[in-house]
Amino acid sequence: MRIGQLARRSGVSVRALRYYEEQRLLESARTSGGQRDYPDEALERVQLIQDLFAAGLSSRTVVELLPCVSTGVATPAMLDQLITERDRITVRIQDLTRAKAKLGRVIENVTAANVAQD
Amino acid sequence: MRIGQLARRSGVSVRALRYYEEQRLLESARTSGGQRDYPDEALERVQLIQDLFAAGLSSRTVVELLPCVSTGVATPAMLDQLITERDRITVRIQDLTRAKAKLGRVIENVTAANVAQD
DNA sequence: CCTGAACCTGACGTCGACGTGAGGTGTGAG
DNA sequence: CTCACACCTCACGTCGACGTCAGGTTCAGG
Numbered sequence: 001m002r003i004g005q006l007a008r009r010s011g012v013s014v015r016a017l018r019y020y021e022e023q024r025l026l027e028s029a030r031t032s033g034g035q036r037d038y039p040d041e042a043l044e045r046v047q048l049i050q051d052l053f054a055a056g057l058s059s060r061t062v063v064e065l066l067p068c069v070s071t072g073v074a075t076p077a078m079l080d081q082l083i084t085e086r087d088r089i090t091v092r093i094q095d096l097t098r099a100k101a102k103l104g105r106v107i108e109n110v111t112a113a114n115v116a117q118d
Numbered sequence: 119m120r121i122g123q124l125a126r127r128s129g130v131s132v133r134a135l136r137y138y139e140e141q142r143l144l145e146s147a148r149t150s151g152g153q154r155d156y157p158d159e160a161l162e163r164v165q166l167i168q169d170l171f172a173a174g175l176s177s178r179t180v181v182e183l184l185p186c187v188s189t190g191v192a193t194p195a196m197l198d199q200l201i202t203e204r205d206r207i208t209v210r211i212q213d214l215t216r217a218k219a220k221l222g223r224v225i226e227n228v229t230a231a232n233v234a235q236d
Numbered sequence: 237c238c239t240g241a242a243c244c245t246g247a248c249g250t251c252g253a254c255g256t257g258a259g260g261t262g263t264g265a266g
Numbered sequence: 267c268t269c270a271c272a273c274c275t276c277a278c279g280t281c282g283a284c285g286t287c288a289g290g291t292t293c294a295g296g
Contacts, residue, residue, distance in 0.1 A: 013254075013255080015253095015254060015255065015256085016253075016254060018254095019253065019254060023253095031262085031263095032262095033261075033262045033263075034261080034262075035261095035262065035263085053253085058251095058252070058253095059252075059253075060252095
């Protein structure tokens, strides 16, 4: 599969895929002409990378954790890192939940005021 | 209250407070010498700003919503905006929850493998 | 009056995940 | 062979929330 097709299938830009390779998050074979040629598994890989980015991990962290995420084998340091990141996400979810509640109260307030005005 | 004290109390940097003023998120009176002088309510205001930033809102969005968040009065457009932002947070929480579950599974996998090795 | 800490206004630097443009090459249909 | 389109490699630009440095001013205690 060439880069354009992988981009369309995964929903990320061509530029992003090249960036992933530059950051050693994603490998590619090359055709005789020097063009990237991806195996089908690359699609899952890209989606995994996107998930980890969406979770707020940096590319540096992702490149460290990708091996054990795909192989299931980890050093103690990697396990620590995994747990640290999960905890970070937990805290982030708590923050967002509080913020959401706060916005919810504002919305209720405003709605009540508007209804009262009608 | 001067800027240093507000910074210490709120936990944000002096630079951040000046930035908030530059973005019209926070006002200050000035002493005869030109130094910023904050009322006590500024503390809550700063914490509110931080909460909204933590929720992923941009300063542009915050400056638009701050009036109705503090006064409880909103135009229909502001109400729309509020609801849009709350929905964004909801989606974000879902994403993070999925990512957390994924990391959790990886951690289980790795832990199981390590225990099996012992 | 003096001094050191705290404050002031510019204005440039940072970081990460790409966007974008330049200038050139590979690929496949007709 | 040609043509269009997809692809290639630099390499600079972007955006947001500040960090940081320079060069000067204000404030409070002694």
